[in-house]
Amino acid sequence: METIFLNTEEKIQSAMTERKNRVVSLLIPESYFVKLSNEDQRYLVKRVPELLRRYAKFMASRSRINDEGITTLYQKNQGKLKKLNVRMNTGFWSLLGVLANAHGVSRCYLFNFLLFLDRVEVGDSIAESLNEGVPTFHDVYSYIWELDLIHNTITRFLRFSPNPIHPLYAHVQFPWVIQEDNT
Numbered sequence: 001m002e003t004i005f006l007n008t009e010e011k012i013q014s015a016m017t018e019r020k021n022r023v024v025s026l027l028i029p030e031s032y033f034v035k036l037s038n039e040d041q042r043y044l045v046k047r048v049p050e051l052l053r054r055y056a057k058f059m060a061s062r063s064r065i066n067d068e069g070i071t072t073l074y075q076k077n078q079g080k081l082k083k084l085n086v087r088m089n090t091g092f093w094s095l096l097g098v099l100a101n102a103h104g105v106s107r108c109y110l111f112n113f114l115l116f117l118d119r120v121e122v123g124d125s126i127a128e129s130l131n132e133g134v135p136t137f138h139d140v141y142s143y144i145w146e147l148d149l150i151h152n153t154i155t156r157f158l159r160f161s162p163n164p165i166h167p168l169y170a171h172v173q174f175p176w177v178i179q180e181d182n183t
Helices: 038-044 047-061 090-103 107-119 122-131
Strands: 022-029 081-088 140-148 153-161
Touching (some): 022 090, 022 107, 047 107, 047 122, 081 090, 090 107, 090 140, 090 153
Antiparallel strands (some): 022 081, 140 153
16 A cells, blocks of 8 residues: 655745736726826826835734635725736735735725725824834734634634734733733
């Protein structure tokens, strides 16, 4: 009888940032696009890096947009969509993708969500508190999509390091953490 070895260490790996930018496509509601000035329309596709610098930490730590692990939300009921082709650094495209996957949404959905956050000036209230005196991005992001066949569950989660809450600061008592009474 032959033995079969299963290798769970298989992976796909490549450089996150390549020398050449890639052409990628993003869809936005045409109703939003036509309201922009010509200058803002041209600048819109270059906003992904800026939006990620401003909101990546917030998006990594906030509750997930899609509450179902099995589905990916796409833009719907937005009316006609405008396709924007943009040359983008593969690192930013990858980060947009990992955040979108962790939230259970498409990259286009997340891009529009980030534009919305910026329009309502959420960044003004959080950028200083989240980014002051620390690097804009975490060092490592790990997106895991776990399919548990035994318990019939699908879980998406995002881990990042350094994580200022866990485990380095586990001994610190934060006022917003409710301690369980073990008595």
